[in-house]
Amino acid sequence: MTAQQPESRGAAVSAPVLELDDVHVRYGGSHILQGVSFEVAATGVTALLGRNGVGKTTTLKAIIGLAPRSGRIMLRGSEIQTMATSRIVRSGIGYVPEDREVFGGLTVDENLRLVAPDQGADAPVVGRLFPDLVTRRGQRAGTLSGGQQQMVSLARVLLRENALLLVDEPTKGLAPKLVTEVADVLAEVARTRPVLLVEQNLPLVRRIADRVVVLDAGAVVHRGAAADLVADVDLTRELLGVSMRREGAA
């Protein structure tokens, strides 16, 4: 593991919202997570990074109870690793999966009313962060663009009072303008609640993340301030196989 870096912004002063301690995931004979331990600070964005296939999505699934896991996972000091997903969600973790999972046959408003029956697209948070969704409230979600579906998926978790949001590659496959819009929303969201974000777009990480945790082959290989990692061309190349100099802007 590389040295723990001092945090240049968003330093955590309160207890972490989430702690993973020696978390393992096995699928059949495959040992996918091999003792993952890290903390998610109670404020701001913690980005979970790593090359393809190192276990980032599996880590989010282990937290939310969608992967068979062992080890200890603590939400605000209480163990959740034996709970079913429905109970973990009720305990205050919102999950935006990579595939967005909107109900394509339902309208935008109906999708939102599944979580907030009395409010749907009328909820103040929807009007404030997703004005486009208010305009499109009667449109079937299956006919929305990828970016708009991402907004529905994000809006849905914001309609609950969550202690923590897990967001998996929200900008994957989106056009640059939509990447910027999603990044703006995430930055705004993170002002009021902590986010654990899986993201491959390093300029976006540099813009909105406070801290980074890097996985390789199912284990944590680096933790520290996001700004320090993305400023270090050699380290980003070593850990992630990419160079910021070759990346476009978020």
Ligand SMILES: Nc1ncnc2c1ncn2[C@@H]1O[C@H](COP(=O)(O)OP(=O)(O)OP(=O)(O)O)[C@@H](O)[C@H]1O
């Ligand atoms: N249900 C499953 N059964 C068997 N193997 C799985 C399962 N889910 C994931 N894996 C394997 O676990 C490894 C980690 O997958 P995971 O999706 O967590 O990686 P990732 O870091 O999120 O990758 P990417 O950046 O490409 O999305 C991969 O080798 C994948 O093939």
